[in-house]
Amino acid sequence: MAASTAAASPVGATPAPADAGIPDVRIDRVTKRFGDVVAVDALDLSVARGAFYSFLGPSGCGKTTTLRMIAGFEQPTSGEIYLAGEPVAGVPPYHRNVNTVFQHYALFPHMDVARNVGYGLRQKHASKADETRRVGEALELVRLGGYERRRTWELSGGQQQRVALARALVNHPTVLLLDEPLGALDLKLRKEMQLELKALQREVGITFVYVTHDQEEALTMSDVIVVMQHGRVQQQGGPAELYERPVNRFVANFIGVSNSVEGKLIEHDTATGRGVVASDRGLRLTGVITDPNASPTTGQQVIVAVRPERLRVEPVGNTGADASASDAGWTRVEGRIHQGTYLGEQTEFRITTEIAGELIARRQNASGGGASGIGPGDAVVVRWEDSANLILIA
Ligand SMILES: Nc1ncnc2c1ncn2[C@@H]1O[C@H](COP(=O)(O)OP(=O)(O)O)[C@@H](O)[C@H]1O
Numbered sequence: 001m002a003a004s005t006a007a008a009s010p011v012g013a014t015p016a017p018a019d020a021g022i023p024d025v026r027i028d029r030v031t032k033r034f035g036d037v038v039a040v041d042a043l044d045l046s047v048a049r050g051a052f053y054s055f056l057g058p059s060g061c062g063k064t065t066t067l068r069m070i071a072g073f074e075q076p077t078s079g080e081i082y083l084a085g086e087p088v089a090g091v092p093p094y095h096r097n098v099n100t101v102f103q104h105y106a107l108f109p110h111m112d113v114a115r116n117v118g119y120g121l122r123q124k125h126a127s128k129a130d131e132t133r134r135v136g137e138a139l140e141l142v143r144l145g146g147y148e149r150r151r152t153w154e155l156s157g158g159q160q161q162r163v164a165l166a167r168a169l170v171n172h173p174t175v176l177l178l179d180e181p182l183g184a185l186d187l188k189l190r191k192e193m194q195l196e197l198k199a200l201q202r203e204v205g206i207t208f209v210y211v212t213h214d215q216e217e218a219l220t221m222s223d224v225i226v227v228m229q230h231g232r233v234q235q236q237g238g239p240a241e242l243y244e245r246p247v248n249r250f251v252a253n254f255i256g257v258s259n260s261v262e263g264k265l266i267e268h269d270t271a272t273g274r275g276v277v278a279s280d281r282g283l284r285l286t287g288v289i290t291d292p293n294a295s296p297t298t299g300q301q302v303i304v305a306v307r308p309e310r311l312r313v314e315p316v317g318n319t320g321a322d323a324s325a326s327d328a329g330w331t332r333v334e335g336r337i338h339q340g341t342y343l344g345e346q347t348e349f350r351i352t353t354e355i356a357g358e359l360i361a362r363r364q365n366a367s368g369g370g371a372s373g374i375g376p377g378d379a380v381v382v383r384w385e386d387s388a389n390l391i392l393i394a
C-alpha cells in the first residue's frame, strides 16, 4: 500500500543530491484532538517530491486539519511532521517552505492584482525589480499575464482563484497546499481549472497536496490519492489502482459505484490472493482478495464488489447460443430491468435479480450493438468475468 515513488540509489552510483529520496512531507503517527473529537488519528503518510497528491474523503474526516498541521496553523497533539526531512514542531507558518491556497482566497480588495501577488515577496523585503519580475512570471503561469494593474473585484471567480494561486506560487514553495480551492466555482469552470492546475503542477514541478471531497476531481488530477475516513488513511495509490483494487468497502463505495454481493468466504489462497465466495443467496463467485494485508478466515462474511461497467446485459433470448455464456470464468445471472437511465455516453440499467439482488450495469451508448433495444420490463441475462469480482474482507 505504500506509494512512495522514491527509488533507492544503487550502491556506487553517482552521488545523488543530498535530498534525493527524502519525502517533501512526512507525517509520523500524528494525532490531533479538539477536546473529545479525534480529528486525525495516528496518521502516517509520506508525500514524495514533485507529485500531485490528493487527500480525499467525506466532510469531517480530517483533511483540512491535516493540511493546517503541515502548514503550521495547527500543532499535532502527538506525533511529528517533517518537511524535507526536518521536524517542524514549533516552526511558525511563515518559516515553513509551504504555501496554502484556500477555497475562500481572500484577496486584498484595496490592492491591484500585482500587489496582491507580490504580497509575500514584500514581506520578505524583496527588491522592487525582483518583485516585478517574479510577479510577472507567476501571472504568466496562471495565464493572467498583463493583468497586473487590474482590480481584483473586476475579475471572475476563476480569475480571482488564479490570482490566489499566483500569490502562493510567487514564493517558490517546496510544497503547495490547496484546500478545496475550486469548491466555489461552477461545474464547467471547475473542470477546466482541474486540468489547468494539473498542467501547472507538471510545469512548475512543485509538490501539490490537494484536499477534496470530490472523487471525480481526485481521479482527474492526482498522481496519488490518499483516501481518508475518521482521521485515518484507508488506502493510498494511483487513481486506477484505487478504482480497480479498492481494499475495503469504504474505498470501493467512495470511489465510483459498486455492486455488492454479500456472502461467506469458502476458499482462499493467500499466495495468489484468489478467493471463492458463496453468496447468501446461493451464488458462487471466484475473485481476487484486494487487500494484500488482509488475513481472512474461511467462513467469514465478506462482500464481493463488481463495477457496473463490467456487467454485460443481454436480452434473455440472445444468450442461448452464446458459447461464452456457459464458459468457466464467468458468472451468469438472470433478472429483469426495472429502470434504465440515459446518461449521455452511457445508459445505466437497474436490474432486479433473484440471486444477486439489485444490480447496476452501465453500457456505452456508442457501440450501437444489436442488443441496444433493451429497456425497463425486459428479461435479461447479466454476465461478468471472474476478474471483475473484488473480494472485500473489511
Ligand atoms: N478548530 C476546531 N475545533 C473543534 N473541532 C474541530 C476544529 N477543526 C476541526 N474540528 C473537527 O475535526 C474534525 C475534522 O475536521 P476537518 O479537518 O475540518 O475535516 P474535513 O476537512 O475533512 O472536512 C471534524 O469533526 C471537525 O468538526
Ligand SMILES: [Mg+2]
Residues within 6 Å of the ligand: 063, 064, 065
Ligand atoms: Mg475541510
